[in-house]
Amino acid sequence: MFRRFASIPWGSIRVKLVLGLFSITVPLIALLLYNNDYSVRVIHNQVAMSNKTLISIHMRQIDDQLSEVERHLTGLAFSDFNLLTMGDQQATEDQYMMAKSGASRLLTSDLIVYPYIDGFFVYSLPKQDMMEAYKPAVSYSRLTGLRQALTEQILRLTQQPLHVNTEWASMHVDGDPYIVRLLRSGELYIGAWVKVQTMLAPLSEMNTGKTGAVLIVDGAGERLGGTQPLEVEGLDFTQGFHDYYLSGSRGDYLVVGESSRKGAFSLVAVSLDKQILENLPYLANAANFVIVVAVAMLLLSAWFLRKVLLMPLRKLMVGMRLIGEGNLNLQIEESPVPDEFQLVNRTFNQMITQIEELKIHVYEEQLSKQRAELKHLQLQINPHFFMNSLNILYNLAQVKQYELIQEMTMCLVQYFRYMFQSNHPLVQLKDELKHIRNYLHIQQMRLPNRFDCDIRVPEYLQETPIPPLILQTLVENTIKHAVRMDGSISMHLEASLDTLADEPLVCLSVRDTGKGFSDEALDTIRSGRQIADENGAHIGLWNVRERLRLQFGERAWMECYNDDPHGAVVELVIPLRPEPEGKEGDEDEPIADRG
Template sequence: MRQLKPFLHSLRFKLFAVITLIMAPLIALLIINNAYSIDVVRNQVAQSNKNMLSLYMNQIDRNLQEVDNYLFNLSETETDLLELNKRKSENETVYTLAKLRIFQDLLQDITYYPSIDSFFVYSEPNEELIMTQTFGDTLEARETVKSDIVAMIEQASDDFDFSQWHAWKGKRDYHMFHLIKTGDVYVGAWVNSKKLIVPLSLIDLGESGAALLATDRLIPINHAELVEDNGIDLRFSKDSYSLSGKHAQYLVMGETSKEGGFSLIALVPESEILERLPDLQRISTLISIAGALFLLLFLYAMRRVFLLPIKSIVVAMRKLQGGKWDARLEKASSSTEFELMNETFNRMIGEIHELKINVYEEKLNHQRAELRHLQLQINPHFFLNSLNIIYNLATVRDYALIQEMSKCLVAYFRFMFRSSSYFVSLRDELKHSANYLRIQELRFPGIFAYRLDSPDSLLDIEVPPLVIQTIVENTIKHAVSIDKPIRIDVEVALEHADADGAPIVAILIRDTGPGFSEEALRRLKDAEGMPGEEGEHIGIWNVKRRLRLLYQDKASIAFYNERQIQGATVRITLPVQSA
């Protein structure tokens, strides 16, 4: 019994026992059959309604085409329109007679087009509208329609499409209109959208279904509340149907007019379509639902037996990825395999944590040693130059200059010996650089000058020691000669925030020397910038290496030649750090 208990408690046995109780292929077959039946019913309903929409749209297009033919014929053959192109003041009698004849013709001809509410003619030079009235008897209704027509004509710009019908939202209702422009006269027809919508009510789309007209931008002309309340997207497929709806799904089918910028759209609720399924299909649906419920029961069992233990392991791993090395798996009643995994996982994470701490401390010690080594590399390099300067001054026996030089060197080496820290204030760095430049100015009297400029607000920020002085020293080494005067400018400024939103400090070191050669720029812009075989640019490599160790990728150093003036420029950018 003791040997059998671990097996019965194992994950393999539990999975096998649960899976044998599920008839997955049968459930899948029932679900596929149910989905196929629903799709067939949808297609049948959609095709039936699309046929009706297409039939009615063709009837509307034929009526509109007949009106189009009449309007084109009127604009081409009616000579009285020429008089309306002229101003009334030129010959008022002729103008009035032409207007009356046109009105009589329109009033007589509209009886042959019962689908149209009104024909109208608008004289733009005289701002006068001639139209028939068949849509209302009240003066208010006639004035409303008149103002709508005039407003619609005023918005017909040069790029207006005069070849088709357009939907227009008037003060009360939507209307369909067509304009033809001949000279400065507009000839058109006007129909209330309600007249086009009336036959749509004969289509049986269910109690909550609807048929509607929509503009070319798919704005509903009627049943706007139904569309808005249910969140229905009126975009439809030309060949089939689309499903849309926020709370309830609707089949959306449509037909676009060939004569105008509007569409007929049918909305059929999917719930009423499914009610038309046969009883056998309903039984199949019930079986599918029962199978789905059974599958949910299986998933619940798998969740308790398999997914929850896996989830606890995944959560612990995510915590470890976030740096929380104290994450551990709690002891809980679970399968034998998971209990062993949890125990092993906790022990392994503890060992890894200790190992990671040891490796991290070793890495920090290595970086500290490397930084100190880099800073100490600078001292011997300048020490040799300093001895050479004192020697040269001694040869000319200028004791006052030797005293000043010695004082400057003492201050210089005092700063070097106390600069074992990783950062110093910008004030101290600039003071040290100015002391070094003064030494060089004494060394090259009359041919060397310098200037340091920094806002007082930046003097307390922290920068790596010897960064500015190293670049200045490299500039003097390669740019200063006794043949031509040279000037070095050091400028410090606060610039806009970087990509992380933090401000940066820019240090510009310019000289008026010959500039960098192409070969020097190529080597300096190299990713590592290793010094040459003879040790040239070792100071610059030192600076680049220290910036990478201290700031990773948040600091940068760039080398280029000025285009407008002669000389080289070194630009260093550092994140702001207060002292």
């Protein structure tokens, strides 16, 4: 990613134009987005503050009422004669019933003073009996359920430490949620209950929208009740209520709450964010419209710049880049562009045509020079071997081996016939091998039992085009420098195909078991110089390297090294196809659609 970023031409005209266009449009869009977001946050703060104030006031009233009920019940438990009698284990049945009746009348009258409370109850542990005082709206079935639930809760508390039950707690009875407080005084439990819906009744008119509501939730964030049904998924009430936040599966509900100081429950207002922002339609729509127009103008301006300026400029840059890489077979296609670019394109095409014509003239001169150099290098081989052949015939004539002279003369006829017919720059490998076998036969007649040669060339490489006499030069060089009169050597000529390179290559190797190259000779060969000693210059390997360079360029090369444990190795690597793919038949390539 960083490399791609670093490759951007920051100094080019097109990049500067695009950056300038973005530097004007993007800040404007960002300002509109910030203004829209700021307006939304202001409205959120105002609505949240208003709801927070109402919720806090009502929760404070509820907490004050619950605190007052706790103090009243605590006072009755320690001072009222009827309640003390109900908790007395020594009280008779009649005394207990009279005390129960008096306590019921007292607590029933107290319900008028505490409008948030739905009922009081007293439970006598000695008598295992409960007395309730409740508002008329409580049905008998619900009262029975409350009596059973409270009795079970009291029996559980008798098995636990007194400090466990110290606050108002939520309880469900027949599916209805209640807030209950239990106080123990000796052998007596006294307490009060209030239905959740009773606590929410004063907030039923609070404006939370059609899809919002005021809820009471417990300490675990579970809903206990609400001013209206709220079928919303994903609402989270466990984040605390120090500040407002957005919740819901899509974060589209504003949540404001206040926790009670008297119990593990909280009062929460939930409002749909969309309805809260309905007072901001014009500003939001105007901002959105401006943003859409700005983006459209940005795209239109970018398209216009690309069509009128950047595309013609890019075509021209692509053409210049290709020229710099040496590709002159191209023309800029005529297209509807401004007059300035039409003039530049016509001048560019004329310049390319003139350069191409000049290149053709120079190329033809180079070809002529190259052919002359190849011919000269090939002619250097003929007199060199010719003198060696005359020397062989002279030696055979001295020992009067006339049959060998005749056989060698016929071999020389075939040899020089091939030499004189090898005026072409390339011949097939099988013809070169036939010539080498004939040459080796001549040398074996001259040096019997001094060497043997193994030629291994696959059938599918027999027609590979190679420069003529190039392998014969290597074989001749081996016989000249490796064969000695005091022993025999082995020579191996092999060919293989390399298909893992960028193009198929043929590897030709000639190796022997002689002494090998000296270090000085290897350094001289690898540096491209001719080897010279007291007998003069040795042009064989240098000749081979130069012919490969002139014929194939960088597509072919020669390697020389010593074998293990001894012996010289010369490898020639040439392309399977003399001409590179795509070189012939190329036509002028328009660059109208490049890039």
